[in-house]
Amino acid sequence: MDDIIQVSRLTKKFNIRQNSSFIKSLFSPEGKTLTAVNNISFKIKKGERVAFIGPNGAGKSTTIKMLSSISYPTSGTALVNGLVPWENRKKLAYDIGTVFGQRSQLWYNLPVQDSFFLMGKIYNVDEIPFKRRLSKLVRLFEIRDLLVRPVRALSLGQRMRCEIVASLLHRPQVLFLDEPTIGLDVTAKEIIRGLIRRQALEEDTTLLLTSHDTDDMEKVCDRVIIINRGKLIFDDSITALRDSFLRKKYIEITTDSGQKIKMVVNTAITPAKKAVDELIRQYHVTDLTIENPPMEEIIKEIYARE
């Protein structure tokens, strides 16, 4: 299989002004250089679903922005579908789709379908293929009832489904998803993850998904790249990560007296089911959650093993 994304020694530095006084900053600006992305290299094959994971401020979004032609790197190179993103912005736009969890590409006051038709015009999609495409995505993402509703009347989860449809209307080969589940509740997150995975499998779309939620990568992707403070620290399959670093599960229960009890279980030694059974046997459990270790914990463990 061909590499659809090739990143080589990519670096992005930002200059930050540090003067405390305005007058001083005008005449002798003092700055600090912040390295957001530090010399990272990786390749992604066509059809791969890759999670780009790291804590807040790790450099995930900065990398996605360079790969999707939004910003220029300080040094290094990258090719997306054979094109250098920042040199071929308009040409590359037809090959990529982007979803930014933090902001919308839909027109706030207009019905959802109007934004879709506008996107079709912007991407020069002819009317008949466009309608066929839209109808397929509407079915896949189950948004028929949302089409006539103005964007402002949608819940965050509904809006995210529409955002993803908008980014797929021109059949991009690569889909960049920057924190697509940010701010969503547990149910909405599950729905979005399932829909993204189903679409990618059905159309062989290459995914690069950033998140600081480890569940996003487990449910959607088959490979994970972890970056921390701009450096690439892990690049392997989800299975490898799970076997090595996701063995610990964080279990929290609430008892009928309102008491909260937390425990960490190493599933390599004690299966999660056994631990839960034991808790239920000992307490009157009214609520129970099982979570993966937080990103910071995984990163700490990766460094510790190095």
Added chain:
Amino acid sequence: MAAKFIKLFLYVQKSNLKTAFLNLSDALVNVLMMMLNNFSYIFMWWILFQNKGSINGWNFGDMALLFAVANISFATYALFMRGLETLPEYIDSGGLDNFLVMPRSELMLIAFSESSFANWGDYLTGFIMYFFSGHIGWTSFGLLILVTILASVLLFAIRLLASSLAFFINDSQRLGDNFFIAVITFASQPSSIYTGWYKVISLTIVPAGFLVYYPVEVIRAFSWTNLLCLLGGVAIFLALSLLVWRQGLKHYSSGNRFGVR
């Protein structure tokens, strides 16, 4: 290419109109209020000319022509290019990203992205004032259309220049707004007062001279020199604004503020 551009332009304008018509009564009241606002200002000048007769050879008819040019060109800008006013916010919040990943000119998409329906009131004011100008005729009407298109391109350039400051200066929205308002204020005075240093300033730092002085002169007393001066001024400011915009894009680091368009 041009056909696709026109198709997209019309579709965006249709969407903008649809947004305005979501509350039709509000939209129409805004148009009327805009006209009321314009005519209260014009009325003040009418009283002044009634008492003074003329200012440096300018009578109320010339002033009416200035109002026609200023209102029609501003309406063209406000109806079809007003998105540029939100550009500093797009730069600051990272909203510019949405436009940069699209296969069309990001500048065109940003400019078209907002429209102010109330400014149809400026169009109506402009055409009414043209009929009071005493310069009515097919040739002068043709020239009016030509110069107002050029003046609206200049407004586009000035606003782009002001908004692009956001690439280099934090929180530049107010600075850009003040610069733009200064140009409009300069452009609302009789062009006959443009002499000496005032004229130099009005053709350089605050280019209101190209916005009204040359356009009005082209209609009042057509000369190729005035038309070429107008064309040259617009071309220089457009080139300068595009240069600053392109440099700014290279500077752009993108933000991550939460929100919707």
